Amino acid sequence: MPRRPASPAAGLDFASLVRQHQAMVFSIAWHLLRDRAVAEELAQDVFLSLHQHLAELESPEHVQFWLRRVTSNRALDEARRRQRRPMVSLENAPEPVAVTPTGDPLMGAALRKLVAALPEKSRAIVVLRYQEDLDPAEIARVLGIPVGTVKSQLQRALALLREKLSRVVGQASGLSG
Amino acid sequence: MKSAALPIALLLLAGALPAQQVKWNFDKLAARASESTDVSLDGALLQLGAKFLSDDDKDQAKVKKLVGGLKGIYIRTFEFKKPGEYSAADVESFRAPLHPPDWQRIVGTHSNEEGETVEVYIKNDNKGIGGLAIIATEPKELTLVNIVGAIDLDSLSDLGKHFNFPEVEVEKKK
């Protein structure tokens, strides 16, 4: 087999990569699955795979892209599998501890639940857009779907979230719908 | 004379050097802008992007032909929350590097109605146009464009019309 020069990513310390990216990987899984234990297990599996494939990755940026892609796809697969089985209701799913609580906590909890109720692909698009701050072209690369699909699904998802949130807020403030 | 030989040698050398990117300092504006867009494509990245342009798509094929011989494209756009957040002195600092004999201003337009100006400069080299610079100001936006290499201005303008003002093309077809 021809020898390849060692990839730059291969020299990266694996433990450092885990610490650097653990919040990103766990959060993508958590926001897609809304089950802390399953999200942590999935995140661990992703890092195990990273360890096996590290030599194939060309740079720190490639590592980040790879982690986002693998985590999103595995979490989506798991979300689809779980859809076919009855699960703990979202109301009972415990919230993980936020790193730094910002914004309205009640609004945040309501939004997270509404995002969790979106169809899987739309949910992934919203998470990658607002958690990871990726633009539609980057989201398209990560998920392997056309950028037009990303844009239209994002638009629809935001409209749906706004509408549902206004109903939730209206109910909470005692206003009739 | 010895003292004259060095500047002359430098001038001759400058003619032989590859076209250089304009050295603009964006720090002050970047600190004040509410949003900014940065497109920096050196020769390698430009050629990589061009490879991925489709020959089957008419627009992309034209872009591919346009950027084929270029050495770099550098664009910065700054957006501000309200008018007056950048000054005439800021704009003057961007004009400063674009002076003769290397640079020549070929177009300067101003619209009172919209409060917009567009200035277009070309860089002269032995073979013709060696680069392009554009300074475009609007009340809440400032755009700086630098293209390094022999750029076809007509093709660039046509593509610009096509991407930004398609209604102009519809009018022409009527």
Added chain:
Amino acid sequence: MASFEDELKSALKRQEPSPDFAERVLARVAAAPVRRASQPWIRWMAAVAAALLLAAGGLEYRHYRGEQAKEQVLLAVRIAGGKLAKAQKRVQMLAHRSNS
């Protein structure tokens, strides 16, 4: 008052996993058995598969970088061409006015 998108960003902020998450990952990596193929032909197949994965992984990332660069080229031409076309349009309008 925060915009809807700001609220979404805040709601979907990254969360930390359990404090011992990294240690558990490293423990699993250390404990993972090293599989050694007993048959030479299995080792050869594994080498071929690894080479294909390597090539695919590298190609995939280069494709991603190329697509990114392509989008940047199109954006650059749109911005630069737009400004140039605007200037040209004004010059033509002025020429038309002075001739009429």
